[in-house]
Amino acid sequence: MAKDDKTTEDAPAKGGKKKLIMIIAIALAALIGGGAGGYMIFAPKKATAEPPPTPGVVSVLDAITINLADGHYLKLKMTLQATTDAAEAPDGSKALDIAIELFSNRDQAGLLTSDGRDKAKKELVAKVVKAYTVEKKKEVMDVYFTTFVIQ
Structure with a gap:
């Protein structure tokens, strides 16, 4: 058994x-x-996207001249697109400092092409937005070039 x-x-x-x-x-x-x-x-879970910021005032900054490589210069004038989260129009000093740091001693040939200029602008926008973000509130959402002349 x-x-x-x-x-x-x-x-x-x-x-x-x-x-x-x-x-x-x-x-x-x-x-x-x-x-x-x-x-x-x-199915993959969809992440809840952060709503895009609402445009606020536009701050026009003074034109600056930046030394490029090989004795060339860049005359740059830009504006900052603030968001409605900004209590007041943003002071442009941080953005100008970032632009000078980013473009100084850059090669002229890289900035003369539209691809090179677009790549540099995207890098500038990312740094400026980060610099103007306070407690997860974006005070600046974009940067516009109103003058971009290389000599």
């Missing part, structure tokens, strides 16, 4: 494995077959 006890013990284990395999197969079939339930469970 010891043999019968062993056989009875093995039977439920095999049946349990078969049930598990069938459940997994059905779940996979539902996923592959376009089951909405599977999509709902395994």
Whole structure:
């Protein structure tokens, strides 16, 4: 009878494995077959996007002249697009300092192409927005070039 006890013990284990395999197969079939339930469970969660800032006042800054490499100069005049989170029109001194730091001793050839100028502007905007962000509130949302002359 010891043999019968062993056989009875093995039977439920095999049946349990078969049930598990069938459940997994059905779940996979539902996923592959376009089951909405599977999509709902395994779909990536959408991150809640931060709402875009609302434009506020525009601060016009004085033109500056920046030394480029090889004795060339950049005359740059820009404006800051503030947000409604800004209590007052932003002081442009930080933005001008960032622009001087960014463009000083840059190669003229890199700034003469539209791609080079766009890349430099994106870098400038990122640094300026970061500099004017206080307690996670963006006070400046964009920078506009009103004069960009290389000599």
